[in-house]
Amino acid sequence: MTAKYTLIVGTKDWSSWSLRPYVALRATGAPFEEILVKLRQQPLTGDEIKRHSKAGKVPVLKIEENGRSVTVWDSLAICETLAERHPQARLWPHDPLVRAEARSYAAEMHSGFPDLRDQLSMDFARRKPLPELRDATKDQIARIVEAWTSALERFGGDGGFLFGGLTVADCMYAPVVSRFATYNVPVPATVKTYMDRIMALAAMRDWGAAAQKEVEAGLA
Ligand SMILES: N[C@@H](CCC(=O)N[C@@H](CS)C(=O)NCC(=O)O)C(=O)O
DSSP, rough: OOOEEEEEOOOTTTOOOHHHHHHHHHTHHHHHHHEESSOOTTTHHHHHHHHHHHTTEEEEEEEEEEEEEEEEESHHHHHHHHHHGGGOOSSOOOSHHHHHHHHHHHHHHHHHOOOHHHHHHOOOOOOOOOOOOOOHHHHHHHHHHHHHHHHHHHIITTTTBBBBOOHHHHHHHHHHHHHHHHTTTTOOHHHHHHHHHHHHHHHHHHHHHHHHHHTTTTTO
């Protein structure tokens, strides 16, 4: 029996954490249902999310399989679970040493860059002026540009993603690509090419179209 997946996500224009496992799930090719929780409508938002996960945050992935049901929460745990369940999607690099590095990229994003997240919040469908950046934000942008450039130079190859083909590392950085586009952050040409490749993914285009509809409906 094939698994039934349900991905619970937040308002697409804003929910950077939801975008990450969405891109990973789309890369597996597995069918899934989606439940969208409107963010920033407390206390309704919190109550609605807690119906799906006691952790009180989206994204959440529900897996129903062979009469069992499991809830997976937190973007990185969901991406790891999908990578394990869908080895053919190659969501981690095959080489163990390269994989170790790709995991570090994903983890650094998951736990880091607080100033970037604060000052350049995701607003997928909009284009906005770049605000006056704090030194910490500038440092974090420089670190991301350096990290992306280093991976692309060493592993990007023909695939053109950080580690060649699309991996969890790219999924974790997909919202940063959106932020850099929204605020028109100046980047070197190689990074711009990488960003264009991410933005051209069908998953990113579909997410962007949904975010645009939210903006037009006054929901974001
Ligand atoms: N570490 C979590 C962070 C998840 C998170 O902060 N999600 C936000 C939306 S992007 C959320 O659910 N906020 C709850 C709220 O707005 O009430 C992850 O990686 O999934």
